[in-house]
Amino acid sequence: MIKNIIxxxxxxxxxxxxxxxxxxxKKIYKKPITIxxxxxxxxxxxxxxxxxxxxxxxxxxxxxxxxxLCEAVCPALAITIETEERESDKTxxxxxxxxxxxxxIYCGFCEEACPVDAIxxxxxxxxxxxxxxxxxxxxxxLLKIGDLYEKEELxxxxxxxx
Amino acid sequence: MEIFINDNKHEAxxxxxxxxxxxxxxxxxxxxxxxxxxxxxxxxxxxxxxxEGAKFxxxxxxxxxxxxxxxxxxxxxxxxxxxxxxxFLLINHPLDCPVCDQAGECELQDxxxxxxxxxxxxxxxxxxxIDKDIGSLVSTEMTRCIHCSRCVRFGEEVAGxxxxxxxxRGEKTKIETFVNQSLTSELSGNVIDLCPVGALNNNLYKYxxxxxDLEQKNSISFNDCLGSNIxxxxxxxxxxxxxPKENEQINLSWLSDRDRFGHEGIESNERILLPMIKENNxxxxxxxxxxxxxxxxxxxxxxxxxxxxxxxxxxxEEMYLYQKILRENGITNIDHRTKxxxxxxxxxxxxxPSFDIKINDLAKMDNIILVNTNISKEFPILSIxxxxxxxxxxxxxxSLATYNYSENFDTNIxxxxxxxxxxxxLRDSANNQLASIESNHKNLIILGPxxxxxxxxxEILNSTSNFAKLTNSKLALLGDLSNSSGAWAMGIIPHxxxxxxxxxxxxxxxxxxxxxxxxxxxxxNLEPEYDFSNDIEILDKLKKSKYNIFFSxxxxxxxxxxxxxxxxxxxxxxxxxxxxxxxxxxxxxEAVILPKEKAxxxxxxxxxxxxxxxxxxxxxQISQDISKILSSINITDNYVITENLRVPKEKxxxxxxxxxxxxxxxxxxxxxESLLNTHDADxxxxxxxxxxxxxxxxxxxxxxxxxxxxxxxIKTHSKPENTILLKFSGRYKxxxxxxxxxxxxx
Numbered sequence: 085m086i087k088n089i090i091x092x093x094x095x096x097x098x099x100x101x102x103x104x105x106x107x108x109x110k111k112i113y114k115k116p117i118t119i120x121x122x123x124x125x126x127x128x129x130x131x132x133x134x135x136x137x138x139x140x141x142x143x144x145x146x147x148x149x150x151x152x153l154c155e156a157v158c159p160a161l162a163i164t165i166e167t168e169e170r171e172s173d174k175t176x177x178x179x180x181x182x183x184x185x186x187x188x189i190y191c192g193f194c195e196e197a198c199p200v201d202a203i204x205x206x207x208x209x210x211x212x213x214x215x216x217x218x219x220x221x222x223x224x225x226l227l228k229i230g231d232l233y234e235k236e237e238l239x240x241x242x243x244x245x246x
Numbered sequence: 247m248e249i250f251i252n253d254n255k256h257e258a259x260x261x262x263x264x265x266x267x268x269x270x271x272x273x274x275x276x277x278x279x280x281x282x283x284x285x286x287x288x289x290x291x292x293x294x295x296x297x298e299g300a301k302f303x304x305x306x307x308x309x310x311x312x313x314x315x316x317x318x319x320x321x322x323x324x325x326x327x328x329x330x331x332x333x334f335l336l337i338n339h340p341l342d343c344p345v346c347d348q349a350g351e352c353e354l355q356d357x358x359x360x361x362x363x364x365x366x367x368x369x370x371x372x373x374x375x376i377d378k379d380i381g382s383l384v385s386t387e388m389t390r391c392i393h394c395s396r397c398v399r400f401g402e403e404v405a406g407x408x409x410x411x412x413x414x415r416g417e418k419t420k421i422e423t424f425v426n427q428s429l430t431s432e433l434s435g436n437v438i439d440l441c442p443v444g445a446l447n448n449n450l451y452k453y454x455x456x457x458x459d460l461e462q463k464n465s466i467s468f469n470d471c472l473g474s475n476i477x478x479x480x481x482x483x484x485x486x487x488x489x490p491k492e493n494e495q496i497n498l499s500w501l502s503d504r505d506r507f508g509h510e511g512i513e514s515n516e517r518i519l520l521p522m523i524k525e526n527n528x529x530x531x532x533x534x535x536x537x538x539x540x541x542x543x544x545x546x547x548x549x550x551x552x553x554x555x556x557x558x559x560x561x562x563e564e565m566y567l568y569q570k571i572l573r574e575n576g577i578t579n580i581d582h583r584t585k586x587x588x589x590x591x592x593x594x595x596x597x598x599p600s601f602d603i604k605i606n607d608l609a610k611m612d613n614i615i616l617v618n619t620n621i622s623k624e625f626p627i628l629s630i631x632x633x634x635x636x637x638x639x640x641x642x643x644x645s646l647a648t649y650n651y652s653e654n655f656d657t658n659i660x661x662x663x664x665x666x667x668x669x670x671x672l673r674d675s676a677n678n679q680l681a682s683i684e685s686n687h688k689n690l691i692i693l694g695p696x697x698x699x700x701x702x703x704x705e706i707l708n709s710t711s712n713f714a715k716l717t718n719s720k721l722a723l724l725g726d727l728s729n730s731s732g733a734w735a736m737g738i739i740p741h742x743x744x745x746x747x748x749x750x751x752x753x754x755x756x757x758x759x760x761x762x763x764x765x766x767x768x769x770x771n772l773e774p775e776y777d778f779s780n781d782i783e784i785l786d787k788l789k790k791s792k793y794n795i796f797f798s799x800x801x802x803x804x805x806x807x808x809x810x811x812x813x814x815x816x817x818x819x820x821x822x823x824x825x826x827x828x829x830x831x832x833x834x835x836e837a838v839i840l841p842k843e844k845a846x847x848x849x850x851x852x853x854x855x856x857x858x859x860x861x862x863x864x865x866x867q868i869s870q871d872i873s874k875i876l877s878s879i880n881i882t883d884n885y886v887i888t889e890n891l892r893v894p895k896e897k898x899x900x901x902x903x904x905x906x907x908x909x910x911x912x913x914x915x916x917x918x919e920s921l922l923n924t925h926d927a928d929x930x931x932x933x934x935x936x937x938x939x940x941x942x943x944x945x946x947x948x949x950x951x952x953x954x955x956x957x958x959x960i961k962t963h964s965k966p967e968n969t970i971l972l973k974f975s976g977r978y979k980x981x982x983x984x985x986x987x988x989x990x991x992x
Contacts, residue, residue: 151344152456169453176345176453199344 130240133192135208137229147202150178154194162187181223206233249315264306276357279394280307294327303327332362348444350457381428382923391445397437405431406654432626435506451487463838467505468818471725473827478838485509502626511917516800519843522812542858548766549576557771558582558727561823565736567852581757582733587779589756590704597746599723601828609635612687615644619694622654624908665700672709689719695726711885721884732826745875766793774804814845821847
């Protein structure tokens with residue numbers, strides 16, 4: 085009976101609404117935490133694991149030696165590699181290096197397994213495909229990304245150095 | 247005696263070393279230089295273990311066990327010794343595991359992980375060694391070598407040719423061949439397995455896969471009649487490499503190069519991948535169902551005048567079904583002896599030609615006579631047994647050859663004759679060096695497949711058998727192909743049904759005699775250009791015949807030209823079947839890879855054709871029949887004595903004969919580029935010297951009024967007398983011509 089009377093009085097004087105509006109009033113003069121995504125971006129960790137890339141040495145030689153350790157360690161079986169002896173210098177090289185981005189879980193194990201720091205996960209986190217088969221990144225695509233993001237990669241690596 | 251290993255009591259025998267005892271008991275001791283089939287050198291020091299009472303750790307591989315010996319394979323003394331040995335071994339070993347093919351199965355890697363330390367005190371430069379080119383089969387990466395000397399000892403002790411050796415001392419020690427020669431031994435591939443690190447690698451496998459990706463499957467060798475046991479390593483439905491599967495009765499731990507590298511041809515671009523039929527003089531793709539019915543129709547249409555020839559490389563099941571289909575439909579002219587040209591012996595031939603004794607018993611023989619058999623090239627595995635026999639039992643080996651070849655063991659007598667002189671020599675055995683062979687000794691005569699290609703094979707067989715009878719010797723008849731014994735037992739011969747039952751109503755004595763009245767050819771896994779004793783004649787007959795049905799894995803010019811129907815046959819590695827080896831062991835080989843594209847195992851084709859002909863027989867029925875047949879055969883001796891043979895005249899006609907390389911023996915081997923690049927792939931043709939061949943590089947032979955051009959190096963041999971040997975440098979494309987025709991040389 086008394087509970088009902090208190091509730092009636094509370095609703096009569098808009099107590100609940102005022103309580104809520106107090107939060108609004110507090111936040112209205114503070115800096116908002118949301119960002120306007122395409123125009124604004126959140127800061128990324130230097131260790132962010134985004135889109136993959138294959139790096140090259142400064143002299144232009146590809147780093148990957150086709151050891152298949154990344155393929156072996158990949159928990160999602162997203163990497164497919166074929167290797168052979170390169171005619172010109174008799175070294176072990178890949179003829180195929182495919183990563184299926186639909187399968188990839190971005191765990192970063194490939195990056196960790198690589199003995200020559202060839203496969204890396206760059207800070208690129210925004211990309212899309214228009215066809216289903218585009219999700220498979222070929223060696224050429226990966227090397228291209230590597231070329232574009234080499235500078236950023238080096239910067240990130242210098243920060244992450246132990 | 248009793249010894250204590252890690253405080254547990256164990257039994258050991260006299261003259262055993264510690265490592266032999268622990269290996270038997272499955273107690274692990276790390277090792278590099280020790281190998282159970284090689285001599286002990288104790289050079290790597292990896293097997294150092296603590297022996298109670300000894301001042302220092304002792305090498306387990308060379309320390310003999312004593313009564314009451316107390317050994318510790320674990321504990322601080324052993325572990326410290328192993329750790330420091332490992333540190334020394336790793337001083338000069340490069341850290342290139344990511345690119346090394348051995349990674350994942352590397353003994354150094356495993357031992358380093360289990361027994362090594364994680365740090366090294368060594369901070370200087372590592373040494374590098376320049377790689378050597380030692381041939382097309384074995385690739386080298388000599389910086390990785392840890393000088394265990396297994397490969398060197400293998401050459402000395404097993405292969406019998408000292409090809410690899412150690413030069414230099416201390417840090418400058420190197421493993422190399424003498425003045426940059428390449429490996430010539432037919433067993434050279436075994437050093438790949440022996441090498442505990444990645445210094446000696448399989449050149450075919452190089453950089454193509456990683457060990458952890460490979461799937462291991464059992465199989466047998468299809469390249470010689472011994473049937474060596476093989477593990478094929480498969481990755482993504484392709485055979486990446488072959489390694490030996492241990493079999494104490496056949497190949498021990500070894501494999502011949504032919505078996506190890508003989509899978510290369512499977513990937514050849516000459517593979518037939520589609521069923522084809524001829525229309526407007528061109529082979530076009532067809533569907534299998536219509537081919538089956540056409541084949542059935544044609545078999546019915548041409549039935550008595552059909553020649554059906556089959557490779558002795560086929561499995562017993564294929565052979566049984568093949569002859570059953572054909573015989574049920576009135577075709578009796580079935581043969582597998584396409585490389586032969588003399589068939590007079592056939593009535594007396596054993597039902598299953600075999601080695602007669604177990605291969606292991608070779609070591610018990612007192613005298614071994616090799617008749618025209620180059621054991622170390624044709625049967626490299628047998629040469630290991632022969633070497634052991636000579637070493638352990640001081641067996642006398644007599645070699646009677648028709649051309650000059652070298653063996654990897656010591657022969658007491660090494661004579662070279664022309665084939666006619668060979669017969670004469672065997673007949674005259676009482677008055678020549680063979681007289682020393684006595685009948686109370688254990689004697690064995692080995693007659694190899696190269697004799698079967700000669701035009702006087704019957705005489706050779708006859709005189710050999712007579713000599714064997716006289717001296718109470720065993721006669722070993724080695725087959726040409728993997729299932730030669732099976733082909734005789736399964737009735738792939740005109741005059742016998744499966745199981746050696748005499749066939750009453752056969753029309754032709756052999757496939758050649760059927761030529762004049764021939765309407766149709768059914769050719770099973772044979773290539774007209776290379777698999778026949780007289781390729782010119784067979785090509786001519788194929789041209790004249792009304793219909794030709796080919797079952798083939800590879801396309802050749804002749805098949806393209808003369809085939810009316812081509813069935814895309816899967817190679818042996820792609821099909822399941824049993825093979826009867828020369829020890830009379832029936833070995834099953836499962837398909838290790840799936841057939842390429844539309845190729846199918848031969849048994850599938852034969853089953854469908856038999857259904858189209860109204861004959862239904864299940865696989866189970868076939869294997870039951872085969873085991874019934876094989877158990878019913880009475881095993882007799884191998885003597886083949888034919889009556890009423892012509893006595894060779896004192897000065898017989900000039901002889902021309904062909905010596906085929908075992909490395910070009912079957913269609914798949916002919917397409918193994920790396921094997922063809924070895925010395926062993928050379929075919930020879932012996933020609934009478936009277937023909938006045940000048941030392942010109944080009945020779946044109948005219949045979950059956952057809953010209954064969956041969957670019958060759960003429961090599962004159964003083965023996966056999968009055969002949970020269972023409973060498974064909976490894977290309978299977980070279981046409982060999984017939985064995986017994988008249989030749990003109992321009």
